[in-house]
Amino acid sequence: VGMRPVAELMFSDFTAVCLDQITNHAAKQRYMAGGATHCPLTIRVMVSGGIGGFGAQHSQSLEAWLLHTPGLKVVYPSNAADAKGLLLSSIFDEDPVVHLESMAMMFGGKQDVPTGDYRIPLGVAKVKREGTDISLISFGWQVHQCLAAAEELAKEGVNAEVIDLRSLMPIDYHRVIDSVKKTRRALVVHAATEFCGLGSEIAATLNEELYGTLKGPACRFGADYLPISFSKAIEAAQMPNTKSIVARVREVMKLG
Numbered sequence: 522v523g524m525r526p527v528a529e530l531m532f533s534d535f536t537a538v539c540l541d542q543i544t545n546h547a548a549k550q551r552y553m554a555g556g557a558t559h560c561p562l563t564i565r566v567m568v569s570g571g572i573g574g575f576g577a578q579h580s581q582s583l584e585a586w587l588l589h590t591p592g593l594k595v596v597y598p599s600n601a602a603d604a605k606g607l608l609l610s611s612i613f614d615e616d617p618v619v620h621l622e623s624m625a626m627m628f629g630g631k632q633d634v635p636t637g638d639y640r641i642p643l644g645v646a647k648v649k650r651e652g653t654d655i656s657l658i659s660f661g662w663q664v665h666q667c668l669a670a671a672e673e674l675a676k677e678g679v680n681a682e683v684i685d686l687r688s689l690m691p692i693d694y695h696r697v698i699d700s701v702k703k704t705r706r707a708l709v710v711h712a713a714t715e716f717c718g719l720g721s722e723i724a725a726t727l728n729e730e731l732y733g734t735l736k737g738p739a740c741r742f743g744a745d746y747l748p749i750s751f752s753k754a755i756e757a758a759q760m761p762n763t764k765s766i767v768a769r770v771r772e773v774m775k776l777g
Contacts, residue, residue, distance in 0.1 A: 525561045525562075525563070525612050525613070526561075526562050526563070527562075527563045527564075527565065527612060528562065528563070528564045528565070529564070529565045529566075529567075530564060530565070530566045530567070531567055532566075532567055532568070532569060532575075532579045533566050533567070533568040533569070533581055533582060533583045533584075533621065534578055534579055534580070534581050534583065535566075536566060536583055536586065536587070536619075537583075540586070543564065543587070543590075543593070543617070543619070544587075544590040544592075544593070546560075547560045547562050547592075547593075547617040548560075548590050548591065548592030548593045548617055549592050550592075550617075551592070551615075551616065552592060559615040559616065560616065560617050561612075561613075561614060561615050561616070561617075562617040562618075563608070563611045563612050563614075563617075563618050563619075563620055564617070564618070564619045564620065565608070565620045565622060566619055566620065566621050566622065567622050567623075567624055567627070568582050568597075568621050568622065568623050568624060568661065568712075569581075569624045569625075570582055570623075570624070570625065570662070570712045570749070570756070570760060571623075571624075571625035571662050571712065571756075571757075571760065572624055572625055572628070572753070573751075573752065573753025573754075573756045573757065574751060574753060575749075575751070576749065576750070576751040577748035577749050577750075577751075580749035580756065581713075581714075581749060582661075582711065582712045582713035582714075582744075583713070584597065584621060584689055584711075584713060584719060585713060585714075585717060585718050585719055587619050587690075588689060588690055588719060588722075592616065592617070593616075593617055593618075593619060593690065594611070594614065594616055594617065594618040594619070594643060594688075594690050594691065595618070595619045595621065595688075595689040595690045596610075596611060596618060596619070596620055596621065596643060596687060596688045596689065597621040597623075597660045597661045597686070597687070597688075597689055598620075598621075598622070598623075598626075598661070598687055599623070599626065599659075599660065599661055599662065599664035599665065599685050599687070600626065600632055601626070601631070601632040601633075601634050602632060602633070602634045602635060602639075603641060603647075603685075603687055604620075604622060604626075604634075605634045605635065605639055606635070606639050606640050606641030607620060607641050607643070607687060607688070608620055609638065609639065609640045610640045610641055610642060610643050611643070613640070614643065618643070621661065623661045623662040625662040626661070626662050629662070629665075641687065643688045643691055644688045644691035644692065644693055645687065645688060645693055645696075646684055646685060646686045646687055646688070646692075646693035646696040646697060647684070647685045647687060647696075648682065648683070648684055648685075648696070648700065649664060649668060649683040649684070649685045650668060650671050650681070650682060650683040651682055652671065652680040652681045652682030652683070652704060653680045653682070653703065653704060654679050654680045654681060654704055654706065654774070655679065655681050655682070655704050655706040655707065655708060655770060655773065655774060656681075656682045656683075656684060656697070656700040656701045656703075656704045656706065656707045656708070657670070657671060657681050657682065657683045657684065657708055657710060657766070657770075658684045658686065658697055658700075658707060658708070658709045658710070658723060659683070659684070659685065659686070659709070659710040659711060660685060660686040660687065660689060660711065661711070661712065662712065663710050663711055663712050663761060664683065664685045666710070666761060666762055666763050666766055667681075667683045667710055667766060668683050669763040670763045670766035670767045670770065671683055673763065673767050674767055674770055679770065679774065681770065682700055682703070682704055684696065684697060684700055689719060692723075694726065697723065697727070698727070698730055698731065701727055701731055701735070701739065702731065702734060705731075705734060705735050705736040706735065706736055706737055706739075706773060706774060707724065707727050707735075707739035707740070708739070708740050708741070708742055708766075708769060708770060708773050709723045709724055709739070709740070709741040709742070710741075710742045710743070710761050710766055710769075711741075711742075711743050711744075711761070712743070712744055712760050712761065713743055713744060714743055714744050714745070714746055715741060715742065715743030715744060715745070715746065716743075716746045718741065718743045720741025720742065720743055721741050723739075723741070724738075724739040724740055724741045725739075727739035737773060737774075737775070740769075740773050742761050742765075742766065742769045743760075743761065744759050744760045744761070745759045745760075747759060
């Protein structure tokens, strides 16, 4: 009837409860109808992590589940202004979009946002910090961990570039590849479990596309393959953080 529904799931973990409707119905509607009908549905999903105290059933970053589904679009802003711009673009897109929203960012301070009809096109990444030695590619609240790590690395003479993907599907491979062509090293960082995470896919693509150009293999860095602990201290150790990202970059660059 021409309406554009916006649903909300309180936690990323709860996508499991309605995964059939999301992946087999919403994502496939346009294909199954031969393009005659669309499904302009937006699903806002809050993602915990980085805060502590929510435990194994409320702290998972499950974007990889969604990204494995043709027909779905997935965005993951790292700040309030991008959240508004991507949310409006999601609502007025003709296909279903999952808009992931970091709890760490929601409770991490305020930011001015553009007024009026402000939209950021889906599929456009952003360079958050220029660099020459390694590209740190991330999204959501982990972008801020990468930016902090880049500042620490600068003290050691390592100039890291930080890319905020913003949109995970469609993904802006052009901007990512251009960055890595320049730095010739790459590390993809995300809060989701490292095993079978988006970082593996991006790293594999970079290794295939830029073979012979890279100084070393593109790598990925994600959370430990464990249920997320209720303890804030343990959770912080399970996921990439400023200190561990710096250490991982040293490994990638073979620094002492």
